[in-house]
Amino acid sequence: MSDRSKPTPALTIIEIARLAGVSKSTVSRVMLGSPLVNAETRRRVEETVAKYDYTPNVNAGQMRSKRTNVVSVIVPLYHDADQSISDPFFMRMLTALSEVLTARNCDLLLSCMSETARRQIDHAVRAKRADGIIVIGQSNIHEAICAVARRAVPIVAWGQAVPDQPYATVSSDNRTGARKAVSHLLGLGRRRIVVLGNIDLPETRPRLLGYRDALGEAGVASDPALFVPSSFNRSSASAAVTAFLAGGTSFDGVFALSDEMGRGAVDALARAGMAVPDDVAVVGFDDIASSTADLPLTTVRQDIPAAAAALVELLMEQIDGAPSRDVLLPTVLVRRQSTGF
Amino acid sequence: MSDRSKPTPALTIIEIARLAGVSKSTVSRVMLGSPLVNAETRRRVEETVAKYDYTPNVNAGQMRSKRTNVVSVIVPLYHDADQSISDPFFMRMLTALSEVLTARNCDLLLSCMSETARRQIDHAVRAKRADGIIVIGQSNIHEAICAVARRAVPIVAWGQAVPDQPYATVSSDNRTGARKAVSHLLGLGRRRIVVLGNIDLPETRPRLLGYRDALGEAGVASDPALFVPSSFNRSSASAAVTAFLAGGTSFDGVFALSDEMGRGAVDALARAGMAVPDDVAVVGFDDIASSTADLPLTTVRQDIPAAAAALVELLMEQIDGAPSRDVLLPTVLVRRQSTGF
DNA sequence: AGGTATCCTGGGAACGTTCCCATAAGTCAA
């Protein structure tokens, strides 16, 4: 029976140095990719490292160097947690962030901040476990983010920039994206375009502005009767549209503030015997749903990998001491069958 | 202009000890909750810690103690990455794990292992950044998991136990769950029950066995013509059922191997003018979709918080040196409108 | 040839904890 407290005598840099016949400094330089080492020496060290399957202890390293190469990613789940969890957006963003960070040799420390599992938002940085923080959606923790940023902790949020905020944000150009979507519907001759969703969120307010921009350009008046509120999921959108149809207000287009709601609208219209796009054309937002759906949805695509790259880039800039800045990502209109492509 | 290389002189345990008039050992004991410290002394130290807002450097601590209190969570995205990402299951599992780990004062290191961003599965443990590994779904990395487990690295996987595997697994009792679902349909008088989905995955194979169990108990013969293959998403399920309807094979029940596919079946049946549950009753699996849908789906509920708790519990046991073991979680049948509740 | 720059290497301090050991003060029983 072997002593399990030390399965293998824990290969250290000193041991590797001894085996390769050099000093630990040299091994350290090789591991860090320093140019200050002779090609032949490097080869010998790398050989030894490979042979004995040595992996440096990152703790010791980051303790000395004060750099952890870890980013703390926060998913706030305070309000409407169920929606946040079921929306594929978060998982896509996480995988994209994971990819970008891995490419930069960083690890991703995840905190899902639910009501029950509270923890200081900057916990990981305070404890020197991470170099900076990425928050996916301000949700209702705007104040907490501000507080952290004021302590000069590197932090970047995905979400709408608000005036005078002390932290950096990355977001899609929601206003322009919405304008494109609605202009597209107007270009198809539609004049009575429903806005489907909650127009009071930081991210959706600019989309409403874009809607109005497009109507204004086309000289069409905005009719408040066409605002159909709905939660951000397929089922409630479907229910909302069904109820709206029962009200008898005429319309020939739907601008849904998310793809899931766009699909819900399509569901409701189909059940009511109306043809998409002939009777009603539908546009979504996000380009989340797979394009292999029964009825592919025209939508405003948000480039999530680009967003992830921007979030990480801005964070690294801050970690390196640069001042914070915002990024507004362009969106593209993707035309599909739901508007008669 | 202040020197940004040290925004605050980095409060250390020694500084706190000096301020509280004790030794660093005593402060350490207080921080670790050791009973070996006088109540009055503890109070004084805690006061000082609070006053100066001190957070211990976890790196230094874990370097000495050899315990990181970090768990590496792997989401394998090798095959069918898009499905994995869009299935709400993963995000739910992640949030549940996050909650369980936070309660145990552990951090969660996330690795989404995509094809492009490969990294050794045990990277974090090897580098002493984490104490153990939780893998969400074996996917096609079964071999890699085995290799890690053989090196005596603590590892637990969510997924079907396979004979003689060297690692611990947690999974739902898929076979019994499926049997309950199908027995329910049989109890409603349904006799021609379609199986919708891919029956060749490790998790779904036992569900097919449960299907057969139920048929056998009821003395109903299994008809291979009723197996309708589909990818695990709403749209392809809908397409598959539409095609199957066109084939003309009669059926009066659907056992969908996931809720998303169950919804797809409902979509297709509605489009074909068939009534659910009157003409065809539908049962799903997972209980992922919110119950507020248009037509609430009868389903087999997997208890994800319990699964997360079990995964963490098994991992901690291994970290503490106990041998690995498997857990099979019970499932419950949730009756809703799609089977006429 | 001598000085100087360049390249490479090694030794040791430092990072901020935790853990082990020593010890002082207090308690209790013989």
Place this chain on the structure above:
DNA sequence: TTGACTTATGGGAACGTTCCCAGGATACCT
């Protein structure tokens, strides 16, 4: 009173790196 035991505290080594500095070779220039 003394020894043994308990309780509370402090001092210093240790964890495994990285970084700084010193210094030995080698090459290049005058």
